[in-house]
Amino acid sequence: MSDNNTPETEIPGVELPGKKGRPTPKRKDQEAARRRPVVxxxxxxxxxxxxxxxxxxxKEFQAMRAGDERNMPYEHRGPERRWLRDSVDARTSPGEFLLPLSIVFVIASLMVPxxxxxxxxxxVLFYVIxxxxxxxxxxxxxxxxxRFIEKFGVKRIPRGWTFYVIARHLNIRRFRAPKPAIKRGEYPV
Incomplete structure (x- = not known):
């Protein structure tokens, strides 16, 4: 008489349903298989x-100096970034003169009580500037x-574009990287 609580007897060569047909590997063997060789x-x-x-x-630095977009860092690649760079480079703004002016004001404030x-x-003049x-x-x-949305659409606005444009805007034109590809007044279409 067979009881439902008794384990089924194993018959050699016959796999029972739900069994994997091999013994469970030892933990030590599994850990050894996962180890990587030491460099x-x-x-x-x-x-x-x-x-x-x-x-x-x-290579990336030379590409930024030469304007070779294929070898530039990823954050400077693409037509959207190029358009943003050209838009900033086309205008003359007081932002690019802020750093030299601040140095002059610091030196002048040290000389004047x-x-x-x-x-x-x-x-007050410095704060006004x-x-x-x-x-x-x-x-x-x-x-x-x-203008960007008119040209490219809302979905193509690059991530972090505001900081990208501000950083370029506040930098002296000759020290901008990538190097400006257009002259002042030549706004991109």
Whole structure:
């Protein structure tokens, strides 16, 4: 008489339903199979990796200086980014002169006492220039977004485009990377 609670007897050569037909591997064997071989010379591998990265960075830097978009870093590639760069490079803005002016104001404020009327006027003038640059940047962003949507559509706005444009706008034209490809006044169509 067979009871439902008793285990079924195993018959050699016959697989029972629900069984895998082989013994469960030991944990030690499974862990050993997952282990990767240790790299013999990590210093040499790191040195080779650093050299490959240095060569890649040099290649990207030369591409940005020459305007070769195929070898530029990914954040500078594509027709949308090129259009944004050209739109910023076409205009003369007070933002690109902010850094040199701030250096001049710092040096002048060190020479003139802050308690004098001239020192106070110097500080107020600097803040007025910074405020003017901020307003100009805000207006430029609004105009660029409107023109960009007209040209490319809403769905093609690149991620992080606002910071990309602001950073380029506040940089001195000769030090911009990638190098400006158009002259001032040549707005992209």
């Amino acid at each position: 013999a010379d990590t210093k040499a591998d790191k040195k080779a990796q650093r050299e490959r990265q240095r060569v890649q960075r040099e 802050a308690e004098s009327w001239f020192g106070l006027g110097l500080i 910074v405020l003017g640059v901020a307003i100009d940047t805000w207006l430029m962003i609004r105009r660029l977004k409107k």
